[in-house]
Amino acid sequence: MVQGSVWMTAGSIFSRILGAIYIIPWVTWLGAYSDQANALFSKGYNIYSLFLMAATAGIPAAVSKLVSHYNELNEYGVGRRLYKHGMLVSAFTGLISAMILFFGAPLLANGDANVVPVLRSLAVAVLVIPGMSLSRGLFQGYHQMAPSAISQFNEQLFRVIYMLASTYVIMKIMHGSWKTAVVHSTFAAFIGAIGGIIILGYYWLKNRKQMNDLRDNSNDELVISSWTLIKDIIIQAIPFVIVSSGTIIFQLIDQYTFFDAMQRVGSYSMWQLNQLWALFSFNANKLIMIVISLASAMSEAVIPLLSAARARKDNRDIRNQISNALMLFYFVMIPAALGLAAVSTPIYTVFYRYSASGSTILEISAYVAIFMGLFTIVAAIMQGVSENIKTLKMLGIGLLVKLVLQYPMIFMFKTIGPLLSTGVGMAVTSYLIIHSLNNEFHIPFRKMFKTINQILLYSIITYAVAKLIVTLLYFVIDPSGRVTAALVLIPAVAGGGLVYVYLVLKSRLAQMLLGPRMDSLRIKLHIK
Template sequence: MLSGSAWMTAGSVTSRIIGALYIIPWTTWLGAYSTQANALYAQGYNIYNLFLVVATAGIPSAISKLVAHYNGINEYSVGRRLYRSGMYISMAMGVICATIMLFGANLLNNGDPNVTPVIRSLAWAVLVIPAMSITRGFLQGYNWMAPSAMSQFVEQVFRVVYMLAATYFIMKMHPTHWVPAVTQSTFAAFIGAIGAILVLGFAYLKHLGEMNKLATQGVQDKDVRTRELIFKIIYQAIPFIVIEAGITIFQLIDQYTFKRVMTMMGGYTSYQINAVYALFAFNANKLYMIVISLASAMAATVIPLLATARAQGNQKSMRDQIENGIMLFYFVMIPSSLGLAAVAQQIYTVFYRYDAAGVTILEFAAFMAIPFGLYTVGAAMMQGISENKKMMKFLAIGVMIKLIIQAPLIFFLKGMGPLLATGISMMVINYLILHSFNMEFRLRFHQMAKPTNQILAYSLIMFVAVKAVMMGINLFVSPYGRYTAFFALIPGVIVGVSVFGYLALRFRLIDEIMGQARANYFRLKLHVN
């Protein structure tokens, strides 16, 4: 799990960081139109994310799980046939969803004609990404996480280079043409997908000999027909569609309710509503999703591991994987979220220029990232043990809660209302997931209590230390400039990593996560007694 998570975390986090860093030049070149551009970008991408989940149909995760299952029982040839069958399905879904986006954009634009070309530009990415995603899932089924990580990185590099070049030329030639600039920026998703496909194609060919050897040596199950495999893929994929779309569903609820509720309240112009929407739906989202990408990486790793344990009927291994997954999540996510909250003012200023409202929303969103991330990991583990129906029921309960509390929270909290509504809903879902695990596997919470409390305590100490450093620097350096905020950010990050790392090593917390041998190695190298 650590090895797979390391690769997936590296790929996911670096791609997320690249996907956030582009904001600095992008917003600079868009100038006065940057806030409206951010809101338009967010609206287009929310719709795109939903269609992307439907287009891939949950097949990559389903393939990852099924391939791991058949590999676990030495039927490697069945996994290869699964891949081919899944490719046919996903390509067909890509064509269908891309067609709907191209010709139905006017019906999806939420009354804003500027959204229409953005949706159409994203249709091309939906056309090709299913084939890319299913190849990732297939390789993950063998626990080969490196190709997925590398493809994520290359995908972001291709995407960001294209979108920045296009935005620069459009805004330099036509300074008021911000909608075409956003449209080309979203079309960049297609360019990025092409880069990822090249990496995955190379990885597939590299491992082809090894896969052929495993298939030849493994059990040859002639009884599993292609039609049966396709049915299995679809059966496994349908819950994945709903569950993987969970966060996107919550974001779409925000998109289609926030403007209406704010308009009904009166006293706000369309520009003001778009500006507030951009603060939480795009600006804060881009930054806290870097932290959530840590959880997504762990989620991608845990599905095949749990599926293999389930295929082998190993109840103890499943319990161990779930406990390890939860502890690894706590160890990475809690200090990361509190660290982001501690440097929220500096990091927001670096990316978007100083804005008091934006900083406040980012600080709040950093804490909400913890239940968001736990949902990602918990849902993945539920799927890994084939509790799909139960997970869909939990998600439905969460969506109902979100719909009930959304309008009142927007009324009282404005831009923070949607974030809190999602956070509360996710907390309920997370409780139901953990309760379900405990009922089935009798999780050893008494053994997990000490390291969990250590993580919370050390994270809070780190938060206070970093916040004190930031406040001290602000006494001597202006916190409102991009360059000064960037240079203030560096000592803040160093202090945060040093404080948490020292406490984790000194008081043996890291032993619980990485094992005593690795922990002793780090203690020796860093001279921590």
């Protein structure tokens, strides 16, 4: 699991970092229109993300789970047939979703005409990404995480190169419209998909002989019709698409309620509302998604392992995998989120520009990210053990809590309100899922309690060290410039990170969670 998590985490986090770093030149070239551009980008991407989920229909994760299940039974031939039929289903759902997104753009734009060309530029990506995602699911079903991780990074690399090149040409050479720059920046999703497909094609050619040998030497005892395979994919996929869309649905609730609620709170122009919307829906969200990607990567690694254990009916292994996944989540996510909160002011300034309100929103978003990440991984665990219906019910309860709290939270806390209602909704869903898992598999929380407390204590110390460095340096450094903010950010991140590494190695916590290789690192660093 750690090996799989390392690959998926590396691919996910490096692609997220790349997807955040491009913001620095992008915002610079857009100048005074950057917040408006960020708001428009966010509006289009939130809707596109939901349609992309519908197009992929949860099929990659479902195929990953089913392929792993049949491979465990030495029925590799069934897994390969699943992949072929999944491609047919994906082609159909991709075409339908792309057509609805393209022709339905005026209705989905919620009265903002600028959103229409953005949605149409994204429709073409919906056609090709499902097949790419499905191929990643096939490799994951064979417990090969490297192709998915490298493909994910290459997809982001191609996307960012096109985004920056097109924005520079439009804004700096042609002196064109920022709206045109946003349209090309969203079309970059299609360019990125081409880059991801190229890598997957390479790995398919490289591993084809080995995978064909496994297929040719499988038991071939199961006789399953094509219709049954397609039905299994759809039954597994529908809960996956809804649960995988959980975070996106929370964001869409914000998108379709924030503007109305804020107009009821005070007298804001659309320009002002777009700026406020950009602060938390795009600016802060871009940075916290780096942290949340840690949880997403671990969740992708745990599904095939849990599915294989479920196929063997090995409840002990399932219990161990669940506790390992949760502990690994706490070990990485909590210090990362608290660390981001500690350096919220300098990191926000480096990526965007100095903004007291933007920094505050980022800090609160970092705390909320813990619950968003926890939901991601516990929902994946539930799906891995085939508790799909329960997961849907618990997500529904969390969404209901979000809806009930949304307007009151915005009226009381304004721009911070949507973040707080999301945090509460995610926390409720996560608690219900963990409670259900504990009832069925008896997770050893008493044994985990000491380790969780250690992680929490070390994370708080890390937060305090990073925050202290930021505070002290801001006494002598002007916080408003990007360069000076970077001079604060680097020592704060390094100081907090080194403290956490020292504490987890000194206490042997890293060795317990990541394996004996951490001992060699501890010795090299002369930590006794």
